[in-house]
Every structure is written in C-alpha cells, then in structure tokens.
Amino acid sequence: MLNKMEQTTNFANSKKRMIRMSAKGAPFVMTSEGKKQYSPKAAFRKNRNSGALRVLDSSNKGNIPKAIMPASLAGRKTRSNAGTKGARKTRSNKGMKRGPQASRGLADILAGRFNTPAPKVRKTRSNKGKSRAKVMVASPGGTVYRSKTAATRRKTVPKRLRANPFASLMMM
Numbered sequence: 001m002l003n004k005m006e007q008t009t010n011f012a013n014s015k016k017r018m019i020r021m022s023a024k025g026a027p028f029v030m031t032s033e034g035k036k037q038y039s040p041k042a043a044f045r046k047n048r049n050s051g052a053l054r055v056l057d058s059s060n061k062g063n064i065p066k067a068i069m070p071a072s073l074a075g076r077k078t079r080s081n082a083g084t085k086g087a088r089k090t091r092s093n094k095g096m097k098r099g100p101q102a103s104r105g106l107a108d109i110l111a112g113r114f115n116t117p118a119p120k121v122r123k124t125r126s127n128k129g130k131s132r133a134k135v136m137v138a139s140p141g142g143t144v145y146r147s148k149t150a151a152t153r154r155k156t157v158p159k160r161l162r163a164n165p166f167a168s169l170m171m172m
Contacts, residue, residue, distance in 0.1 A: 011042035
C-alpha cells in the first residue's frame with residue numbers, strides 16, 4: 001500500500017515495475033521482495049486511457065523527469081564553452097611526436113636504458129633451521145667477533161679515520 005506522500009508516476013522501469021516518487025522526491029520501484037530500489041531509469045510509459053505500457057523512445061519521451069530519464073534519451077550535454085568560437089588550446093608539448101614510435105624500443109635497447117642490474121637477493125643458508133655453532137673469530141686488531149660474518153661486516157668509519165685510506169683495516 002502506498003504512503004500518503006508517495007506518488008506513482010506514469011513510467012515503469014525495464015522490468016515493467018511502476019516508478020514511484022518518495023515524499024522527498026526520490027524515485028524508486030518496489031522489488032519482488034517488497035523492498036524499495038532507488039534510482040530506477042524509465043523504460044516504459046503508461047498510456048493514460050488504456051493503461052498499456054509503451055516502450056520509450058525519442059518520439060514519445062515527452063516530460064520524463066530528469067531523475068528517471070535514461071541516458072539514451074537525455075541527449076548530449078552542452079559544452080562548458082558553448083556559444084564561443086571554440087578555439088582549441090595549443091598542446092603544452094607542441095612539436096613533439098604523438099603516438100607510438102616503432103623505433104623507440106630498439107633505440108632504448110641500443111642506448112642501454114634497460115641495463116639495470118637485477119636486485120641482489122641474499123642466498124639462504126644450506127643448513128637453514130639448524131642452530132649455528134658458536135665460533136669466535138679474532139681479528140688482527142685483537143677484537144673478538146661471534147662469527148666470520150660479524151667480523152667482515154662493514155661498520156661506519158669514525159670521523160677522525162675517514163681521511164685515512166687504511167681506515168677499514170684499522171676497524172678490525
């Protein structure tokens with residue numbers, strides 16, 4: 001049953017469900033489950049005399065409310081610069097070639113633009129999962145490290161040693 005403020009229009013959607021307007025003016029149809037489905041598009045017009053539904057087309061589009069008018073009947077939008085001479089803006093890259101250039105790919109290869117090295121990925125240990133042996137390694141400088149990896153790991157050079165070419169040897 002319709003609410004007092006809801007009104008049925010003379011239009012139906014593609015499933016021949018009559019389009020109604022809510023109290024706030026929003027169009028909707030009632031689905032087979034009895035729920036409201038909003039923003040329908042008109043596909044049929046109801047004949048006032050016989051009540052028969054007639055397919056909407058450009059010849060009988062008449063006074064369809066804009067909210068339910070299908071895009072095919074809405075017509076073209078007016079341009080934002082309608083009425084002006086319509087002079088086109090010049091491209092910012094005027095003079096540059098447009099579209100795909102067949103020779104570009106070969107030129108990139110010959111110029112070496114794709115010769116980027118593959119990212120380095122660390123190898124997983126062959127004995128992954130097994131606990132490591134506690135091997136202590138002593139460096140020539142007398143420092144003791146947990147492993148050979150820890151001994152050879154790069155460390156930051158203190159400011160006073162940066163000018164010295166043998167600083168890395170002194171860090172051990």
